[in-house]
Amino acid sequence: MTAGLRRWGLLAPSLAIVGLFVVAPLGIIAFVSTLDRGPQGTVVWDRHSLDAYAQFLFERDLMGRLTLNTDYLRIFGRSILLAALTTVLTLLMGFPTALWMAFQPPRRRGLLVFVVTVPFWTNLLVRNFSWILLLRDGGVIDAALRRLGLTSGPIEVLYTPFATAIGLTYSFLPYMILPIYVSLEKLDRRLIEAAFDLGADRWRALTRVILPLAMPGVVAGAILVFVPGLGAFISPELLGGAKSMMIGNLIQEQFGQSRNWPFGAALAFVLLALVLLALGLHALRFRRERASP
Amino acid sequence: MLDAVTAAGGVAATTDAAVDCRALTKSFAAGTVRAVDDVSLAIRSNEFFTLLGPSGCGKTTMLRLIAGFETQDSGSVFVHGQKLDGLPPYRRPVNTVFQSYAVFPHLTVEENIAFGLEMQRRPRPEIAARVAEMMALVKLEGLEKRKPGQLSGGQQQRVALARALANQPRVLLLDEPLAALDLKLRTEMQLELKRLQAQTGITFVFVTHDQHEAMTMSDRIAVMRAGKVLQVGTSADIYDRPASLFVADFIGDTNLLEATRIGARRFRLANGVELDAAEEGAGDKVMLAVRPERGVLVAPGGEGLPGIVEQAVYVGADTTYHLRLAGGLRLRLRDQNRDGSAARRAPGDAVAVLIAPAAVRVLAP
Numbered sequence: 001m002t003a004g005l006r007r008w009g010l011l012a013p014s015l016a017i018v019g020l021f022v023v024a025p026l027g028i029i030a031f032v033s034t035l036d037r038g039p040q041g042t043v044v045w046d047r048h049s050l051d052a053y054a055q056f057l058f059e060r061d062l063m064g065r066l067t068l069n070t071d072y073l074r075i076f077g078r079s080i081l082l083a084a085l086t087t088v089l090t091l092l093m094g095f096p097t098a099l100w101m102a103f104q105p106p107r108r109r110g111l112l113v114f115v116v117t118v119p120f121w122t123n124l125l126v127r128n129f130s131w132i133l134l135l136r137d138g139g140v141i142d143a144a145l146r147r148l149g150l151t152s153g154p155i156e157v158l159y160t161p162f163a164t165a166i167g168l169t170y171s172f173l174p175y176m177i178l179p180i181y182v183s184l185e186k187l188d189r190r191l192i193e194a195a196f197d198l199g200a201d202r203w204r205a206l207t208r209v210i211l212p213l214a215m216p217g218v219v220a221g222a223i224l225v226f227v228p229g230l231g232a233f234i235s236p237e238l239l240g241g242a243k244s245m246m247i248g249n250l251i252q253e254q255f256g257q258s259r260n261w262p263f264g265a266a267l268a269f270v271l272l273a274l275v276l277l278a279l280g281l282h283a284l285r286f287r288r289e290r291a292s293p
Numbered sequence: 294m295l296d297a298v299t300a301a302g303g304v305a306a307t308t309d310a311a312v313d314c315r316a317l318t319k320s321f322a323a324g325t326v327r328a329v330d331d332v333s334l335a336i337r338s339n340e341f342f343t344l345l346g347p348s349g350c351g352k353t354t355m356l357r358l359i360a361g362f363e364t365q366d367s368g369s370v371f372v373h374g375q376k377l378d379g380l381p382p383y384r385r386p387v388n389t390v391f392q393s394y395a396v397f398p399h400l401t402v403e404e405n406i407a408f409g410l411e412m413q414r415r416p417r418p419e420i421a422a423r424v425a426e427m428m429a430l431v432k433l434e435g436l437e438k439r440k441p442g443q444l445s446g447g448q449q450q451r452v453a454l455a456r457a458l459a460n461q462p463r464v465l466l467l468d469e470p471l472a473a474l475d476l477k478l479r480t481e482m483q484l485e486l487k488r489l490q491a492q493t494g495i496t497f498v499f500v501t502h503d504q505h506e507a508m509t510m511s512d513r514i515a516v517m518r519a520g521k522v523l524q525v526g527t528s529a530d531i532y533d534r535p536a537s538l539f540v541a542d543f544i545g546d547t548n549l550l551e552a553t554r555i556g557a558r559r560f561r562l563a564n565g566v567e568l569d570a571a572e573e574g575a576g577d578k579v580m581l582a583v584r585p586e587r588g589v590l591v592a593p594g595g596e597g598l599p600g601i602v603e604q605a606v607y608v609g610a611d612t613t614y615h616l617r618l619a620g621g622l623r624l625r626l627r628d629q630n631r632d633g634s635a636a637r638r639a640p641g642d643a644v645a646v647l648i649a650p651a652a653v654r655v656l657a658p
Contacts, residue, residue, distance in 0.1 A: 190395035193362055196382040197389045198409035198460060208408070212399045 026272075033265035041259025052266035072250065076270070079246040082161065082236075083229035086168040087176075090225050091218065093169070094176035098217075099210070101177075102184035113181065116174050124171060128238045131167050132158060135239065159241030167235030172228070176221040183217025184210070219282070227275050247271050310371070311464050311496035312336040312359060317368035319354055328354040329365070330520035336464075336498060338373075341490050343499045343507040346517035347543070352500045355517070356466050359498065360389045373463055383412070387464040388457035392472055394449045396441040402452050403428070403437040409460040427455040430489065447478045454486075458493060467499045471506065483509050504544055508532070516540050532584075538656050541582040548624050550581040551658065558650070564620025566598055568648060574655025585613065585627040587652035590644050597645030600624065602638050612637055616646065 036047040059069040101112045119127060134140045137154035145151040157163050187210065195205040211218075233248030240246070247267065254264025312334070319329040329351045336342045344352040357363040359370055361382035370377045377385050388409070397405050403424050410420045428434050431451040441449055450470060457465055467486075471479045487510050490497045501507050507514050508528040515525045516539075524536040535541035542549065550568075552560035554577045558570050568581065591597050603623075604615040607630075614626045626646060630637070638644060 188393070188395065190391050190393055191397060193382070194389070194391060194395040194397070194456075195408075196362075197360060197387075198456065199383045199412035200408075201381075201383050204412060209397060 029265045029268055032261050033269050035262045037260055037262050041261075043261050052260075052262035053270075055263050056266060056270060072267075075245055075250050076247060076274075078161070078244065079230055079248075080274075082165055082168060082244075082246060083226050083232075085165050086172055086229045087222050087226045089165065089169040090173050090176035091222065094173055094221060095180055095214075095218070098177050098180035098184055098214075101181050102187070109185070113178070116177050116181075119174060124234055125238075128167050128171070128234050131163075131170065131239055135163055135166070158239065159243070161240060161244040164236045164240035164244045164246070167239040168229055168232055171232070171235055172225040175224040175228075179220035179224065180214055180217040183214045183220075187213055219286075223279070223282075226278070230275060231271060309338050310335040311338040311340065311373060312342075312498060313371040314355070314359070315369045315371070317355070317358055317370065318366045319351075319358060319363060320366055327351075327520045329358065331368070332520070332522050333368075334515060334522060334525070336496060337513075338496055339494050341487065341497045341499065341510055341512045343501060343511040343514045344517055345501060345504060345507040345514050348502055350517040351520040352502075352517050353468055354520075356389070356468050356498065356500050359385075359464075360387055360466050361385050386462060387466055388460050388462040389466045389468065390450075390453050390457050390470045392469040394441075394446075394453045394470075394473075396449050396452050396456070398441050400440075401437065402433060402439050402441070402444070405441070405452050406455045406459050408456060413460070423459055427459045430458065430492070431455040431485075446474055447482065450474065450482065454489070458489070458495070462495060464496045464498060467497060469501055470499075471501075472503075479506070486510060516543065518543075533654075535582065535654060535656070538580055538582075538658065541654065541656060546585050546625065546627075548583045548585065550583065550622070550624075552579050552581050553577060554579060560653075560655070562620075562622060564618060564622045566619065566622070568653060569650040570653035570655050571650040572653075572655055574657075576657055578658055580656045580658040582654040582656055583624075583648055583652055585625045586611075586629075587648065588624070588626045589647040589649075590614065590626060590628055590638065591647055593643040593645045595645065597647045598624075599643070599645050602640050602642045602644060604640055605637060607634060607637060614638065614644075616644065618646070 032043060033052050034048050034050065036044045036049050036051065038044045054066070056072050057068060058066040061067050097116075101109060101116075104112060132139070135155075135158040136142070137156060137158065139158075141157075142151070142155045145155060157166075191209055191213065192205055195209040200208060230246075231248045231251075232246060233252050236244055236246040236249055237252075251264050251267045251271070254260045254267065258264075313336075314332055314334040317329050317332045317334075318327070320327050332351075332355065334355075344355055346352050354363060358365050359372075359377075361377065361380060361384075365378075372386055375386070397408065400408065406424045406427050407420050410423055415423075424437075428437060431454055433448065433451050433455065436444065436448065441452065444452065450473075453470070470486075471482050474482060483506060486497070486499075490510075499507075499510065511528060513525060513527055514531055516523045516531055518539055524531055524540050526534070531540055531544050535544060538549065541547050550562055552562050552568065555561050555567065557573055559567060560570060560579060560581060561567050562581075570581065589597075593599050598618050600616040600618040602614050603617050606613040606615070609630070611627050611629045614628065616624045616626060618624055624646065
């Protein structure tokens with residue numbers, strides 16, 4: 001009995017932290033998402049409904065009937081697409097970078113890890129602003145291309161989903177490089193030599209030995225990029241313009257200009273459900289893979 | 294020196310050489326460390342050949358040069374007449390068994406063994422048949438679907454062996470493959486390797502720092518030190534007829550006695566005692582090497598060098614006597630306990646030692 005008490009006593013601090021910083025905020029969001037919106041953008045604390053969730057798919061027309069509204073679905077779709085694209089792009093750029101880093105002499109490796117983390121020293125907002133200077137018409141890239149005679153008119157990249165993708169890829173690249181680097185760095189070099197020894201050329205040593213063994217790092221990197229990418233709002237806000245709004249912007253808007261807290265809370269919950277679904281599917285696949293001989 | 298070939302003199306390319314290294318040199322750390330220093334070596338076909346030496350002598354570098362993991366600064370490697378210089382490891386007709394096994398942890402036992410065959414794009418039925426054959430050869434039947442993490446060290450070693458042999462290399466390179474195994478398993482695997490070599494007819498090039506292991510398995514041994522091959526020969530060659538002081542000292546236990554020449558085959562030791570040898574050797578100042586088991590302990594007073602037992606180390610099968618001869622000269626002598634432990638001599642006993650001329654090896658100091 002005392003042992004049980006002792007265990008709970010020792011667990012109490014972490015339970016308190018998890019309760020205070022994870023369960024409670026989520027509980028508040030969940031509660032708010034079931035409330036009604038008040039007339040001045042406040043919430044009515046004692047009137048419950050699921051209108052906020054209904055608003056996600058339907059809108060009330062002038063006659064008071066519910067009609068399907070795909071605007072928000074489209075924003076979700078775009079977010080998933082952009083987050084997936086970002087994951088693929090960061091993987092394509094991050095894996096070779098991490099591989100190259102892992103094969104440097106030990107002392108240089110430390111320096112390179114440091115270099116990869118340098119962007120974290122500056123505010124994300126500032127770094128995305130600087131992309132505006134690079135991408136805008138008449139900006140650095142546009143001017144350079146025109147001077148070289150490669151383009152005649154403005155490049156018209158800024159304020160498109162493409163610019164958002166560039167911003168997201170730039171912002172999340174370190175989150176892909178670092179976990180892959182960690183898994184490659186501890187990879188036994190003799191395994192690569194063994195692959196060469198058994199007749200694998202560089203490409204097949206990469207695909208048959210290095211890549212499978214670096215998979216935990218790749219998966220970790222993909223989760224670290226895809227999940228926050230889904231909820232990103234700085235890059236789409238600054239670089240994407242009105243036409244490439246993402247879930248993050250939509251939620252931010254509900255708590256900001258639109259003053260529609262229940263809807264914002266409901267959106268946040270739908271996003272959370274999506275992320276949990278994606279992670280759950282991954283865990284399921286992973287478990288099946290481990291179970292199979 | 295019978296068929297012992299000293300590397301320093303250079304070896305003419307023989308047609309039946311499985312591996313022919315010519316003037317191989319490899320430096321590390323910007324040329325400051327010569328890991329392999331102008332080594333020429335001819336390894337015969339179907340031979341169990343061992344590179345033996347203390348750690349850092351360059352034996353593993355030799356193996357990595359043959360496998361193609363390192364590139365030599367100068368010199369050439371031929372395998373069955375084919376020049377391998379500049380070829381990447383995956384284009385060389387050799388396979389390697391690594392010290393740390395280097396079995397692919399993400400593949401099952403049979404996938405590991407099939408790896409090399411798949412790289413050669415062999416047809417599926419052939420791969421399946423060869424994998425089954427290899428599983429039987431290394432006695433791993435029933436473990437096909439296991440992952441390396443579920444195997445013991447000895448079993449992983451067998452997977453590594455089977456994986457390398459599946460490609461049917463003409464030459465198999467083994468880099469201290471038994472170093473991580475415990476003594477009992479190591480002894481078992483030594484015989485196993487010898488059996489596999491005889492059964493497959495593949496040339497084995499084996500690297501070890503363990504002379505017992507080398508002598509147990511090898512047809513011929515190359516003793517290496519500081520990037521040089523000092524002597525190549527059979528176990529008996531390097532044990533009974535060491536070519537240099539280092540080989541005499543490194544292989545087995547030996548008494549090294551400074552001596553001065555007083556006749557063609559007669560030498561005077563530091564304490565004034567004279568000793569006959571069966572061979573002449575060279576030079577006036579020499580070093581006489583006498584194996585501890587070659588001397589015979591007899592009762593004092595008659596023939597032989599008189600001395601006193603300082604210490605007797607009894608290890609069951611034999612006893613090693615540390616003797617002090619006249620003039621303070623020290624000598625170790627190993628005596629088999631044929632009559633059991635009762636007949637042992639005790640410290641302080643006066644004895645005499647007979648050393649036959651054939652037991653004395655004359656070396657340059």
